[in-house]
Amino acid sequence: MKFKTIIEPFKIKSVESLPITTPEEREGYLKREHWNVFGLKSQEVTVDLLTDSGTGSMSSEQWAAIMRGDESYAGSHSWQRFHDVVSDLTGYKHIIPTHQGRASEKILATITVKEGDIIPSNSHFDTTRANFEFVKAEALDLLCKEGLDLLSPSPFKGNIDLDKLEKILKEKNEKIPFVLMTITNNTGGGQPVSMENLKKVKELCGKYNKMFLLDACRFAENAWFVSQREDEYKDVEIRDITKEAFRLADGCTISLKKDGFGNIGGILAFNDDDLAEQARNLLILTEGFPTYGGLAGRDLDALAQGLKEITDKNYLEYRARSISYLGEKALSFGIPIVQPAGGHALYIDAKTFVPHIPSHEYPGHSVACEIYLIGGVRTVELGTLAFGVAGENGKPDEPSTHELVRLAAPRRTYTQSHFDYVAEVLEKLAENKEKLKGYEIIEQPKQLRHFTAKLRPL
Numbered sequence: 001m002k003f004k005t006i007i008e009p010f011k012i013k014s015v016e017s018l019p020i021t022t023p024e025e026r027e028g029y030l031k032r033e034h035w036n037v038f039g040l041k042s043q044e045v046t047v048d049l050l051t052d053s054g055t056g057s058m059s060s061e062q063w064a065a066i067m068r069g070d071e072s073y074a075g076s077h078s079w080q081r082f083h084d085v086v087s088d089l090t091g092y093k094h095i096i097p098t099h100q101g102r103a104s105e106k107i108l109a110t111i112t113v114k115e116g117d118i119i120p121s122n123s124h125f126d127t128t129r130a131n132f133e134f135v136k137a138e139a140l141d142l143l144c145k146e147g148l149d150l151l152s153p154s155p156f157k158g159n160i161d162l163d164k165l166e167k168i169l170k171e172k173n174e175k176i177p178f179v180l181m182t183i184t185n186n187t188g189g190g191q192p193v194s195m196e197n198l199k200k201v202k203e204l205c206g207k208y209n210k211m212f213l214l215d216a217c218r219f220a221e222n223a224w225f226v227s228q229r230e231d232e233y234k235d236v237e238i239r240d241i242t243k244e245a246f247r248l249a250d251g252c253t254i255s256l257k258k259d260g261f262g263n264i265g266g267i268l269a270f271n272d273d274d275l276a277e278q279a280r281n282l283l284i285l286t287e288g289f290p291t292y293g294g295l296a297g298r299d300l301d302a303l304a305q306g307l308k309e310i311t312d313k314n315y316l317e318y319r320a321r322s323i324s325y326l327g328e329k330a331l332s333f334g335i336p337i338v339q340p341a342g343g344h345a346l347y348i349d350a351k352t353f354v355p356h357i358p359s360h361e362y363p364g365h366s367v368a369c370e371i372y373l374i375g376g377v378r379t380v381e382l383g384t385l386a387f388g389v390a391g392e393n394g395k396p397d398e399p400s401t402h403e404l405v406r407l408a409a410p411r412r413t414y415t416q417s418h419f420d421y422v423a424e425v426l427e428k429l430a431e432n433k434e435k436l437k438g439y440e441i442i443e444q445p446k447q448l449r450h451f452t453a454k455l456r457p458l
């Protein structure tokens with residue numbers, strides 16, 4: 001029997017209380033932090049949708065695994081358990097543990113990329129891009145045209161444009177160290193990549209003799225969408241879809257703070273012996289010995305358990321449904337969102353929602369502040385404040401392509417009533433939208449300004 005109500009497929013054993021604040025208090029907190037939500041203290045935030053990274057809840061089995069943690073410096077039992085799970089899941093020959101995704105990216109960029117190289121991808125995540133640009137290479141996004149059209153739904157908006165990929169592989173072959181596919185595509189709205197697209201990327205990489213890597217932070221969410229949207233996979237177990245996806249590539253980087261169900265952790269993995277050796281040599285300098293990377297034995301054990309739990313289809317169904325439910329509510333209030341809703345987050349298109357606020361007055365930031373002021377819900381702007389280029393000598397900023405606000409859901413942390421509460425906040429946001437005003441920056445650092453910039457409302 002199929003029920004209409006999709007329940008959280010877990011019960012709660014340990015709770016953490018949430019602060020309930022007044023509108024006056026919230027205004028005071030934001031003002032104190034110069035209207036930057038990154039400055040808020042967590043005890044001033046009622047529902048925190050800033051990120052899904054490292055913010056999930058561990059299961060009782062994971063907490064039990066923590067107690068099994070073996071803190072031997074080399075060859076710990078925790079490492080063996082972690083290694084067995086990751087190698088069964090991914091099939092890669094060499095598994096290298098790191099403390100988080102960007103540590104894997106840093107090592108990858110150092111050993112494989114040189115000045116003038118080009119790394120084609122569906123879309124690079126910011127830290128991935130920054131690590132490649134740091135070694136003066138070009139991080140090239142080749143997202144398919146469906147992915148570029150924010151507001152129209154399409155099943156696999158994370159796919160890469162295969163014609164563009166082939167063209168660059170042909171024309172700039174010697175400049176390309178590898179192709180990197182991000183699953184799901186965070187930058188483009190948490191959208192999945194089809195198995196068909198991954199198989200074609202593999203084929204092209206074979207034809208042009210290039211290594212194929214995955215940025216697989218949200219591999220289980222990607223597999224869930226594949227099972228729902230790609231006919232050939234509708235009766236395939238999620239675990240088997242993820243195994244097949246990993247085996248199409250020659251290696252991966254993963255931030256285990258997402259689909260590892262971890263609060264910290266990462267992986268760098270290769271089939272290539274020589275690359276793995278170089279990576280391990282660098283790992284020892286920057287992270288730690290190859291059987292723990294940047295992690296404690298107990299972390300490795302919690303992650304090994306998390307990686308077993310993440311492909312549970314009941315969990316993935318509840319997760320995808322919470323976000324698509326919020327998406328349906330937003331649309332019903334007339335709030336334009338990236339469609340369909342993503343695997344880990346809902347993205348509001350602020351450019352379409354508040355067209356009276358120009359890019360250089362940060363429409364996404366204005367929406368994010370308003371969402372906090374209404375209900376203490378913290379979200380993040382992904383628009384000109386985060387990605388634009390600051391204008392010099394009083395000139396306006398160079399805007400970013402999109403003005404998005406991301407509502408990212410921590411894993412297994414919030415229940416249906418929390419999502420109903422957030423929906424109510426969005427309803428009030430829609431009622432207030434004409435009143436929203438732009439912001440100006442009064443102080444900003446040279447890099448990554450959105451984390452610490454000081455602003456004021458116009």
Ligand code: F0G
Pocket residue numbers: 050051052053100101102103125127128182186215217255256257266
């Ligand atoms: N790749 C993707 C696709 C990501 O979303 C992230 C992190 C990383 C790599 C880097 O991993 O944080 O462990 O170093 N995304 C977080 C976010 C920060 O909020 O989207 P990390």
